[in-house]
Amino acid sequence: MEKKYNIAVVGGGPAGLSAAWAAAKAGASVVLFEKDEAIAHSVRTSGVSWIDSMDALGIPSNLYNPVSSYQFVSPSNEVTVAGTSARSCVLDVRATYQHLAFMAAEAGAQIMVKSNVINVAKEGGRVAGVKASTPAGDLEVKCSLVIDASGFGTSAGRKAGMAGEWKRYGAGAEYECYCDHADNSLWTLMVGQQYSEAGYAWVFPLSNNRVRIGVGIGRPESQADPLEKLHSILEKNLKPLDRLGKIQPVELHYGFIPNEGTRQATVADGLLMVGDSAGQANPLVLEGIRYAIEFGRLAGRVGAESIAKGSTKESLAEYERVWKAKVASKIASALKVQTRWIGLSDEEWDKEIEILRDMSGDEFIDFVKAEFTAGKMMKLALPPPETCSAPAVQHGTEIIAQKSR
Template identity: 25%
Template sequence: MVHGEVQMGDAPALASAQLSTADQDSFATEADVIVVGAGPGGSATAAFCAMRGLSVLLLEKSQFPREKVCGDGLTPRAVRMLTRLGIDSTETAGWARNKGLRVYGGRTEPFELPWPELADFPDYGLVCPRSRFDDVLAGHAMKLGVTLHTGVNVTEPITADDRIVGVRDNQGREFRAPIVVAADGNSTRLAVAMGRQRDEARPMGVAVRTYFESPRAQGEWMESWLELWDGRPGESNQLPGYGWAFPMADGTVNVGLGMLNSSSAFGHTDYRALMRTWLATTPPEWQFDEAHQRGEIRGAALPMAFNRKPAYADGLLLVGDSGGMVNPFNGEGISYAMEAGELAADAISEAHSRGVGTPGAERALHAYPTALSSRFGGYYRLGTIFVKLIGNPQIMHLCTTYGLPHRSLMKLVNKLLANLTDEHRGDAMDHLINTLSRLAPPA
């Protein structure tokens, strides 16, 4: 099978299989909402807005299917968002499920941590190449009535009285709507043009990844390495960063490593060389070698803990990486982008009914950052502290040596890192995590 293909039983709608109206005679340029960027954040925002009866223009600079540098891992949080969107994530629809995390650290044998059994979240994760996943999400949004224009590279906002009223692309084409969403990823040209600067004090990560054809592609666990070594663990030099290997349904494994800006090596490391050094220590039968590598080692940034604010002002909402919404505990950004998209759609539809431009509509739009903060603010604050602590390799080594062998402690850590607890009627661990998140001042 060609890399990137997933066999789907009941094939979902794909953006790449549908004609964008940009290819047709009528080229819509006005809507209730414009969403810039058709990654998971943008497509989810657009889909949730369409579900609420709004007309939506989704503008994407590339063509589907397109590559996106990512680990391709979907935790139960992200799976829940697929369900909320109405996308079938059952195995009969062709998705490959995994049952949890296999964690390496502190000793040769790994620890297996199944996804928790909860009322609020499913107990399985998925791994799907972003070339496919983003195509599915954008296609689903189109099925719900969203107009997707691909090949539209948005370069600037159109403003009136300091408020965004549309966008212009690099061909000078104009698109107008009273509310605009920047879901254009970490570099977010649109948010920058509207004056939203990045807060350098917030946590930030960098990660690289590639694919290998490997017998481990059939695995049922998402694997992660809390410590990397250039030889035998504990008997060689410890390398900076954390690694992962996520088995895909297409016979390959997505393998990568990441580093946080709390590490002293951040910003002056050759990440590709680091990855090669680490992979040379993996067992030869895993085939994480040049002969079995599929595609370049490619990297990108992970903006965390709301590193760009405010998430709403002057008619523009930020969703996903544009607003720095990656979870600092585990580098997960897909679910957070999609969840933000749903919260944004709530605020936008409320503003639309009240009459955009009225004080009531503005109050509804300002409720979006409040909703984000109340859902993730305290948790991200805890994550910011965590990032500072594990920036010190000795602290991480202590945790892996003494913490990992304690099953109930690791169960707690697993729930904390993946942000998987029941809000009501959870167990004592859920209660502890929820209370800490509530008490922490929002990030």
């Protein structure tokens, strides 16, 4: 079969669904391919985000659990930062993604599930469509623009020869669990060798009886299996799991996220990359759903406007200019800050988290969101963003920032 659309979107995560919605809303004919059997069939993220971002993006409050306090646990230390109001949240990932899918469908985008893009088509050096395997048979789509929102794999960008494999990334494994009791206003990060050799473990609440317990490990710093590490934490019932009562997993999540900064180029003739494909992830806690939705919408709008100009690299340049101006320097600075914590010993972590006792919840959240300003960095005894590098850790003068999920 052969069909024509203005835009083909590869990937049914938050970036792809948001791009499909915005492009269809702008009048473009859009088809979206999702390789899984359903939108959010496989959850690959813990769903941590920020309430102000979700409000600005119009994500309904019933789709997330608000969090106001933040606990850090190291082998011989424990610190809690209590906020005066909820600023962080844990998303119901499946419900959020399907909410975005219904928005895209209502706007007129065609969504094809269990449909895998096998290759991209090129004409005269530009991307001109995709070839996909679908439940209805093989399909060839001719289009002006392909939006690669395929996530960590960057499948369309790689097939087009525009992007390579990520060399530095986080690998994470997580169980969504029933537990007897948890504080639904508190999320916890656990650091040190017993939790993760190059990353951290976490407990993120969805309610008083439902939590996500996981482990993230940075590659190539460690080749440890995050699932094996997670099983070890559960079997030993390490703190703070010993306070949750009975723990019973009901879902297993596994995923990867890039952790080396942004792609140098995210647009080409007939091709645009967004979300994890573009490296739009905050390195401090490796979250990127807010970026995926915001920049997915930007990609869809700019993509629709580019059609009349042939979806050339030049006509897509606004997308790359806008998103990089907003977050590229923050991501680069956060990546340098993150590097300072790789490989800390248990004793060093015990000292490192002590600085949190003197921080407000707002100060901490602004930092882990990568909302850097020179004033905030100096207040935390860190170099300003433009000079931040990765020297030896200055114990007792830092705040915690972590990596892989």
